[in-house]
Amino acid sequence: MSENPEIEGELALQTLAMPKDTNANGDIFGGWLVSQMDLAAGIISKQVTGGRSATVAIENVSFLSPVKVGATVSCYCRVVKKGRTSVHIAVDVWTWQRVNQSDGIKVADGLFVFVAIDGSGKPRPLPEA
Structure with missing residues (x-):
């Protein structure tokens, strides 16, 4: 990880880390964070696919x-690859403890793969660009 990474991508989701989402150490549970990342990537996937899509893989x-x-949790997404029916979306998660947002740090990243699906849940081609 770079010493001073830059925010990349589009802000897709922002929320507040709450006490109910903590692990035994008092930090936010990793599963909750992955859920937020999947939601953020899903928002971008819907825009790219023009409709329904499903998460088929979390590559890392x-x-x-x-x-x-109490941290503000922000998920930034960028499309890194499009296939015939699929889209790969990189998600970076940044947090801020203060309102002035001068203390942002990158806390997680991952790659999510979605497939566009039709009304029957079958893969369908992505719309023409």
């Missing part, structure tokens, strides 16, 4: 720093 997730209760 790296947890870089603990998330504290």
